[in-house]
Amino acid sequence: MSKLKSAAELKKFRQTILDGRDAGKVCVTICLGTGCLACKGDEVHKAFVEEIRKQGLEGKVDIRRTGCHGFCERGPLVVIFPKEICYLKVTPGDVPEIVEKTLIEDKVVDRLVFADEDGRKIVHEGDIPFYKHQNRIILGPNRLVDPGIIEDYIALGGYSALAKALFVMTPVEVLDEVKKSGLRGRGGAGFPTGTKWETTRNAPGEPKYVIVNADEGDPGAYMNRSVLEGNPHSVLEGLIIGAYAIGSHEGFVYVRQEYPLAVANLTTALEQARELGLLGDHILGSEFSFDVTIHRGAGAFVSGESSALMTAIEGRVGEPRLKYIRTAVSGLWEKPTNLNNVETWANVPAIINKGAAWFNGIGTKSSKGTKIFSLVGNVKNTGLVEVPMGMTLRQVIFDIGGGIAGDKKFKAVQTGGPSGGCIPAECLDLPVDFDELDKAGSMMGSGGMIVMDEGTCMVDTARYFVKFLSEESCGKCVPCREGLKQTLLILDRICSGQGREGDLELLEELGEVMTEASLCALGTTAANPLLSTLKYFRSEYEAHIKEKRCPACVCKELIRYYIEPAKCQACLLCAKNCPTGAITGEKGAIHVIDQAKCTKCGACLEVCPSRFSAVIRISGRPVPPPVAAGTPVQRRK
Amino acid sequence: MPRSTKKKSKFVGMRLSEKQNEALSRLQKDSKASKSDVLLRGLELLSEYYSLDLDKPPLSFDLRSLETEAMHLAESLKQVRDKKQAIHQMVQELAAVDRILDKYDGRENALIQVLLDIQTENHWLPKPALIWASERLNVPLSRIYHIATFYKAFSLEPQGRHAVQVCLGTACQVRGAKRLLDNVISVLGIEPGQTDDKQKFTLSTVNCLGCCALGPVMRIDGQYYSKPGLKDIEKIAAACD
Numbered sequence: 001m002s003k004l005k006s007a008a009e010l011k012k013f014r015q016t017i018l019d020g021r022d023a024g025k026v027c028v029t030i031c032l033g034t035g036c037l038a039c040k041g042d043e044v045h046k047a048f049v050e051e052i053r054k055q056g057l058e059g060k061v062d063i064r065r066t067g068c069h070g071f072c073e074r075g076p077l078v079v080i081f082p083k084e085i086c087y088l089k090v091t092p093g094d095v096p097e098i099v100e101k102t103l104i105e106d107k108v109v110d111r112l113v114f115a116d117e118d119g120r121k122i123v124h125e126g127d128i129p130f131y132k133h134q135n136r137i138i139l140g141p142n143r144l145v146d147p148g149i150i151e152d153y154i155a156l157g158g159y160s161a162l163a164k165a166l167f168v169m170t171p172v173e174v175l176d177e178v179k180k181s182g183l184r185g186r187g188g189a190g191f192p193t194g195t196k197w198e199t200t201r202n203a204p205g206e207p208k209y210v211i212v213n214a215d216e217g218d219p220g221a222y223m224n225r226s227v228l229e230g231n232p233h234s235v236l237e238g239l240i241i242g243a244y245a246i247g248s249h250e251g252f253v254y255v256r257q258e259y260p261l262a263v264a265n266l267t268t269a270l271e272q273a274r275e276l277g278l279l280g281d282h283i284l285g286s287e288f289s290f291d292v293t294i295h296r297g298a299g300a301f302v303s304g305e306s307s308a309l310m311t312a313i314e315g316r317v318g319e320p321r322l323k324y325i326r327t328a329v330s331g332l333w334e335k336p337t338n339l340n341n342v343e344t345w346a347n348v349p350a351i352i353n354k355g356a357a358w359f360n361g362i363g364t365k366s367s368k369g370t371k372i373f374s375l376v377g378n379v380k381n382t383g384l385v386e387v388p389m390g391m392t393l394r395q396v397i398f399d400i401g402g403g404i405a406g407d408k409k410f411k412a413v414q415t416g417g418p419s420g421g422c423i424p425a426e427c428l429d430l431p432v433d434f435d436e437l438d439k440a441g442s443m444m445g446s447g448g449m450i451v452m453d454e455g456t457c458m459v460d461t462a463r464y465f466v467k468f469l470s471e472e473s474c475g476k477c478v479p480c481r482e483g484l485k486q487t488l489l490i491l492d493r494i495c496s497g498q499g500r501e502g503d504l505e506l507l508e509e510l511g512e513v514m515t516e517a518s519l520c521a522l523g524t525t526a527a528n529p530l531l532s533t534l535k536y537f538r539s540e541y542e543a544h545i546k547e548k549r550c551p552a553c554v555c556k557e558l559i560r561y562y563i564e565p566a567k568c569q570a571c572l573l574c575a576k577n578c579p580t581g582a583i584t585g586e587k588g589a590i591h592v593i594d595q596a597k598c599t600k601c602g603a604c605l606e607v608c609p610s611r612f613s614a615v616i617r618i619s620g621r622p623v624p625p626p627v628a629a630g631t632p633v634q635r636r637k
Numbered sequence: 638m639p640r641s642t643k644k645k646s647k648f649v650g651m652r653l654s655e656k657q658n659e660a661l662s663r664l665q666k667d668s669k670a671s672k673s674d675v676l677l678r679g680l681e682l683l684s685e686y687y688s689l690d691l692d693k694p695p696l697s698f699d700l701r702s703l704e705t706e707a708m709h710l711a712e713s714l715k716q717v718r719d720k721k722q723a724i725h726q727m728v729q730e731l732a733a734v735d736r737i738l739d740k741y742d743g744r745e746n747a748l749i750q751v752l753l754d755i756q757t758e759n760h761w762l763p764k765p766a767l768i769w770a771s772e773r774l775n776v777p778l779s780r781i782y783h784i785a786t787f788y789k790a791f792s793l794e795p796q797g798r799h800a801v802q803v804c805l806g807t808a809c810q811v812r813g814a815k816r817l818l819d820n821v822i823s824v825l826g827i828e829p830g831q832t833d834d835k836q837k838f839t840l841s842t843v844n845c846l847g848c849c850a851l852g853p854v855m856r857i858d859g860q861y862y863s864k865p866g867l868k869d870i871e872k873i874a875a876a877c878d
Contacts, residue, residue, distance in 0.1 A: 035848040038861030072850035219806030222847035257753055257790055259847065298749055299789035301844070315746035316780070317787045374849060376808035382850035414807065450807045464810055468844060474787075577867075579823065602816055603867070 003277030033068025067230015187341030218417030416445025421532025480523030549620025
């Protein structure tokens with residue numbers, strides 16, 4: 001491949017690609033994002049290659065390996081273009097049937113398509129409720145692009161925004177466009193992107209640096225990973241445009257080493273962009289030169305904080321520093337440095353191509369555009385969803401997510417990662433944007449949305465986040481280091497039934513100090529999960545402390561397992577599976593748990609057939625006395 | 638890649654006498670080799686020396702300390718070896734570290750990347766490798782230890798042949814990751830952070846593997862297992878050699 005030396009050459013290159021492709025040709029698209037790979041998507045791909053060869057369809061049918069489509073719950077996903085027939089949960093064994101029926105006979109394999117609650121089949125990807133309510137500006141191209149092939153991205157109009165920025169616009173015009181678009185940082189804080197760029201551009205000092213923050217550390221959030229893995233060029237194009245606007249010639253991508261596929265795909269993307277002259281000296285024959293280095297993060301949550309991340313790139317321990325002076329003015333090697341999240345950068349090409357006014361038309365007054373959320377937890381349709389800002393939580397969780405899994409009741413949704421908060425059912429009609437979530441005591445964060453059903457204990461949830469944060473705290477400042485430690489001790493006590501009067505007030509006081517006095521955002525937001533659960537679920541804390549009762553029956557020390565004599569059908573399953581032999585029972589006789597031997601592992605509850613549901617958890621009241629050994633079961637009619 | 642020829646009075650974390658330093662520089666000049674090359678060659682010779690069943694070789698200060706490190710290394714790997722084997726192993730390991738360092742042109746700010754590569758290759762950070770990196774990058778050993786103990790990716794203890802990770806991310810947490818972890822602990826007989834005596838498994842917990850839809854998730858050697866039960870875990874563990 002030779003380097004492209006002008007915008008016209010890029011355009012011609014794209015035309016050549018398009019001419020060589022037949023839009024009507026059948027293309028089997030297989031999602032190979034991490035979720036689908038984990039459920040053997042790779043084997044499905046192999047099976048397709050094999051079967052298509054066997055049937056002599058080589059050359060007549062294309063196979064495309066793509067990044068994450070988002071509907072991870074039903075993976076591996078296969079979409080067959082041009083008709084957009086979407087098959088879910090495909091196994092290698094299904095492949096011969098798909099090839100024969102769909103590729104040869106042009107029919108649909110009914111059992112593999114989406115069926116709604118009434119059993120109606122939905123064939124086309126875009127009609128599935130999960131996708132129908134979304135607006136996939138950033139995630140959409142994932143299914144059209146093989147991340148290892150730059151031509152796929154260019155065929156979609158990729159790098160045309162870069163050409164437009166370089167040859168039609170001045171750096172200041174690019175900057176103004178981004179400013180006017182109202183784009184805010186997608187990493188969590190929601191700082192206006194254009195303003196940040198401008199500060200870096202105007203700050204004294206050369207060279208200036210630009211950084212992609214792909215240190216996605218929030219448990220339960222994986223949208224950055226999916227964008228980097230599935231469409232690395234979109235991030236790269238945004239970064240180059242930003243560098244042009246800011247006047248930077250050197251960029252970094254800080255990506256977690258826990259994301260090996262993202263590192264690999266990004267490395268390939270950089271090589272291909274260099275080969276085509278889209279990266280390096282004189283990009284597209286212009287006067288602008290820019291290159292990018294990948295820096296792998298070694299696994300520290302706090303290193304995702306901007307100043308900590310820059311310290312890590314310098315080769316030192318990634319600890320945050322006080323930001324009297326913003327990193328935009330004095331960042332990497334004390335030079336002006338602009339850092340943005342993966343998703344923020346990926347928005348830039350679309351804004352340049354379609355204009356600020358178009359972007360402005362999506363979203364709410366203060367938050368423009370779309371946001372990707374990872375909708376996970378006890379929800380039916382787990383996956384990545386991209387929605388316009390301002391959609392309500394109810395719409396996201398129930399219309400797109402399909403509601404709560406397993407016919408349980410909704411209890412809370414946790415947004416914003418470990419530093420976010422839990423939002424209760426009363427606030428489900430809250431429109432999701434930066435400011436509304438802040439007001440509810442949570443935050444946007446990087447976009448994790450963890451749905452919890454009634455079987456979740458909120459005290460345990462708060463303890464979980466505090467534990468996570470106390471392990472990830474770098475220990476540099478006292479409020480965060482000690483505050484989290486003490487908070488965790490108290491929560492541990494409450495969960496184990498040792499809670500005392502006054503604990504809640506003490507927790508609130510600790511939370512307040514952490515919020516006010518910590519050094520970086522990890523500490524100042526660390527109390528959010530605690531304070532928001534205290535605000536909305538105070539009665540649950542009180543039940544733990546006063547009644548020694550866990551309302552959700554989660555906290556191990558506060559519950560007992562019990563077999564209801566009236567329901568037990570003496571199937572022996574629980575007795576066989578009990579690791580400590582605490583269950584006595586024989587055929588025909590009601591089984592009994594010996595509370596002294598029980599370790600509360602929950603194995604009996606897990607194996608008890610749901611049609612019996614004889615094993616229950618009891619909290620806050622004494623276990624009824626056991627029935628005499630050998631009592632015959634009451635057979636159900 | 639030409640290596641740093643900056644004059645140092647310290648080597649491998651040890652202070653050199655002026656005489657030793659001079660001798661080393663002379664050797665370097667004669668063979669046009671760097672200090673690390675000279676030492677590697679010295680170690681190779683030492684290994685041959687022991688193979689001749691000779692005892693008490695005349696060692697320089699540096700070689701003596703490296704020899705000690707080699708024995709420590711052999712000990713921590715829990716493999717019975719003679720001195721010759723131990724030293725031979727270390728020569729190979731240090732040469733591997735050299736290759737990694739060369740990849741990054743010996744840039745100081747690549748330190749974390751270098752350590753990541755060493756970790757990937759060995760599954761842990763052996764002390765001689767750290768000393769070597771400290772020497773070649775001209776970074777104090779204390780800073781390397783600061784980094785090695787700060788980040789989760791690094792381990793200063795030898796790891797088992799199979800890395801077992803149980804995800805305790807929020808999404809897995811609400812779907813019963815705790816119970817999965819209890820099961821894995823009971824099957825493997827080790828707690829998170831531990832390696833079993835035969836160095837077969839190392840168990841660790843992670844905060845998100847990024848496939849929340851499959852939770853609770855366990856990963857062994859890069860392979861994901863969605864919602865495995867006790868029996869599944871037993872089967873999977875037995876299938877590992």
